[in-house]
Amino acid sequence: MDLQRTVPWGRDFDEYSEMFSLSSLKAGDTVIGCGDGPASFNAEATSRGICVTSVDPLYTFSRAELEQRIEQARNEVMPQVRAKVDDYIWQTIESPEELERRRMQAMRVFLKDYEEGCRAGRYIAASLPKLPYQDNAFDYGLCSHLLFLYSPQLDEELHIQSVLELCRVAREVRIYPLVSIENNQRSGHLPAVLSALAEVGYHSEEVPVSYEFQRGARAMLRIST
Template sequence: MGQKRIYEQVGVAMTSRSYAEYEKMFMLQAEQLQGKRVLDVAGGASSFTVEARKLGILAEAVDPLYEKSSEEIDQHGRQEIGLVAAKMEKLQDVYDWSFYGSLQNHTAGRIKGLERFVEDFSSRNGMARYHVACLPVLPFEQDSFDLVLCSHFLFLYEEQFDYAFHLKAVRELLRVAKPGGEVRIYPLLSFRTEEYGRLPDLLNECTNEGHLVEKREASLPFLPNSHQYLSIIKRGFA
């Protein structure tokens, strides 16, 4: 049996995913989010916020990346897209391309997402919706958001961030969510495409604290075993 081929990642990557990808990862329905306040945590250069805003969703994003200028983010993003494409080219047979179609389409989508992000980030209103901070401390009041999303950060970097960090981070996501609001995290995997090893412990902690925890089906079958996201509904009533 051959050695498992995995995506090699050092440090935390910056990506530029689209609203359509978030829709699939988190099973979002735009009509249900009209006028709702939604936070994208560790959003990177995703175009989710700007695209969601155009759909009437009150989206904001937070990431330490936002201390950089739009020019620096654009340059860094394009370098990252090139590196990702080179690494993925060697692993093309590992992934399910039914959503993206091809590596070329995947790369083109990342570039488009980056361009949309940079345009919005550098706009007059950019400062109001892109916040500089990183988990496990967010610069928002308690009970602020109807929905809090975290894509491709928690769990994925299992080898870089310990369980204590993950627990603090999830508690912080819940702190800024409204009572009865929801936290969604995707995927549930490390880079080894295996479920986060301490997930049962984390789910028990959240359950014991009174939150409603559930693994739910996602619909972005790209990474092996990436068919679920985590839903945590904050205790209390909206």
């Protein structure tokens, strides 16, 4: 896995709740978050009693190293956002300045929780398409801003194997967004992934969600296994 292909950039619990329509998630539910990176979802969910395990190759790094990589990402991402403001819907997040504040706040919450979370086994260094868990180990498998978004970098076969692996370890899988980073259009990998899911008898549907920041990203993929 080449870590240069995706950037460490983290969202917060409220954004995860909206992207994945998580209003029914409750204390005691078990969740695997694939590619959670420096999101504060795990830290905030843990404080609500939800049992989240985050899996990401980034977690081989120390807190200090991650802090440095986050700073680098901030310097790369923010100029790109400002150069392409029309690619985003500035409603809930009203401006690039607010975006930067909100993302940096989420990543500070992550960094504060990181070492304790590693000791508790909540941050695990591993990568799709292979997850170190038994079948049906989790109630929910979530994947935010990795699969489908990075369609040019991650090929079709990796998408198929990764989605099937998520379905192996979780009873229900939710993936957001379904649009590609290159053009904000529906990922070209979706048809092959949907037919691979149908072939093994999983039910999948594209469900509209209330969250839209990247223009056109208005739906998640929900798969019941």
